[in-house]
């Protein structure tokens with residue numbers, strides 16, 4: 001079953017077509033990779049899906065319901081969680097409070113005790129419990145990336161959008177992040193991940209979609225994408 005599907009998804013900034021007439025789908029339970037050169041429109045595409053930016057045109061259905069045109073809080077509460085490429089932690093708060101914000105934001109009227117229960121569970125799930133009382137400015141980059149994921153997970157999403165959660169991590173931390181994403185998927189959450197770390201994309205994604213100058217230029221299995229002439233010329237060749 002398709003959990004998310006869209007067509008004609010477009011966004012321009014002045015004369016620049018950042019996302020251009022993209023048609024796509026995401027199967028429930030899969031990990032879909034979203035790749036492409038810097039400036040290809042990947043983050044803008046996430047901003048359109050999550051409602052952070054309005055689309056110029058196009059339609060997106062989430063679980064069969066139209067979400068294009070809805071506000072970010074409505075889309076979050078419909079079950080779409082996301083992380084931000086530039087981490088959007090609340091700097092004046094400890095790790096615990098940051099995750100709790102996700103739990104409270106995810107569903108209006110969630111009680112404090114329920115939010116605390118979710119927070120404890122999510123901190124344990126991503127492996128952040130040891131940092132829970134630390135201020136977000138005092139934890140290592142890898143923990144900040146985990147915190148981004150934790151806050152999104154605390155909203156209790158059905159679909160999770162991950163924007164470069166492996167950027168800046170060392171090889172061991174990348175391995176851990178790959179395992180975490182697989183565990184997230186195995187817990188029943190569908191994942192779309194933007195990533196430049198090709199080893200991770202090729203290893204854990206079921207399918208990959210490639211953007212270039214805002215347009216979809218290829219879509220397929222890791223095997224198909226890694227051997228696609230177009231993709232190698234435009235993107236993989238250079239990395």
Ligand SMILES: Nc1ncnc2c1ncn2[C@@H]1O[C@H](COP(=O)(O)OP(=O)(O)OP(=O)(O)O)[C@@H](O)[C@H]1O
Pocket residue numbers: 013016018036037038039040041042043044045085
């Ligand atoms: N708010 C904005 N206003 C104007 N231009 C923007 C805005 N956001 C993005 N752009 C431009 O749109 C294009 C796509 O940017 P986007 O951030 O979506 O790329 P990306 O694929 O995520 O790149 P990267 O891999 O570097 O993160 C770029 O040319 C960028 O400069």
Ligand SMILES: [Mg+2]
Pocket residue numbers: 042043044085
């Ligand atoms: Mg980006």
